[in-house]
Amino acid sequence: MQIKIYKDYQALSATVADEIIELVKNKPDAVLxxxxxxxxxxxxxLTVEKSVKxxxxxxxxxxxxxxxxxxxxxxxxxxCHWFFQNHLLQALKIPAAQIHLFDAMxxxxxxxxxxxxxxxxxxxxxxxxxxxxxxxxxxGFNEPGISFDKRSHIINLDPMTxxxxxxxxxxxxxxxxxxxxxxxxxxxxxxxxxxANGNKKADVIRRTIEETVHTYFPASIMQxxxxxxxxIDEEAAFKLKDExx
Ligand code: PGA
Numbered sequence: 001m002q003i004k005i006y007k008d009y010q011a012l013s014a015t016v017a018d019e020i021i022e023l024v025k026n027k028p029d030a031v032l033x034x035x036x037x038x039x040x041x042x043x044x045x046l047t048v049e050k051s052v053k054x055x056x057x058x059x060x061x062x063x064x065x066x067x068x069x070x071x072x073x074x075x076x077x078x079x080c081h082w083f084f085q086n087h088l089l090q091a092l093k094i095p096a097a098q099i100h101l102f103d104a105m106x107x108x109x110x111x112x113x114x115x116x117x118x119x120x121x122x123x124x125x126x127x128x129x130x131x132x133x134x135x136x137x138x139x140g141f142n143e144p145g146i147s148f149d150k151r152s153h154i155i156n157l158d159p160m161t162x163x164x165x166x167x168x169x170x171x172x173x174x175x176x177x178x179x180x181x182x183x184x185x186x187x188x189x190x191x192x193x194x195x196a197n198g199n200k201k202a203d204v205i206r207r208t209i210e211e212t213v214h215t216y217f218p219a220s221i222m223q224x225x226x227x228x229x230x231x232i233d234e235e236a237a238f239k240l241k242d243e244x245x
Pocket of ligand 1: 035040134135138
């Protein structure tokens, strides 16, 4: 696990956007998996800007969405679906057949999970997974206590996720479950970037890096991945010991 610290959110996001661009330049049919949320928002904007400026062709890329709120329709602007489509995918012009987002309105959610696992496996795995971290240490909707060897699954959301999750929605929605890639997918990804910015993430970043790996703090799994990078801004790094940085 590597740790990289950037001056601010802008510098962090520009670097992650460059990682995406480099990946696609080197491997035009790459499999890219991303989280939605406040953290990767600027990365999406900058990836779009840089891809236009440098004429990067995303037409052969496969995109995998990390997770989705069960029962929230894709037209809802708080859904992960909406986020990806509007902040990234439409502008990058990735063909619809190569975009795989969980259908959280499906009547058979287990089938959605099997479908996603099959796609990832048929594509030969994820080349680059970009995730955020929740205030309870979750990655995607892999909530505290989740086993590290799960692939896609449905989960009852943690009270902290339910409470913080309200920030994404303009009007009240009934949230209770999530559908998500599992941490086994993370372990199987060729490279994983965990991004975080701001003071409020400093403690969860400290726990991710400096505490013992444990299922009760899912992000600690990053320590076990050989090609994992924690990319954070100075504010999110401020609780790390000097010897860690
Ligand atoms: P955020 O979400 O990027 O909106 O802070 C992180 C997460 O819950 O994974």
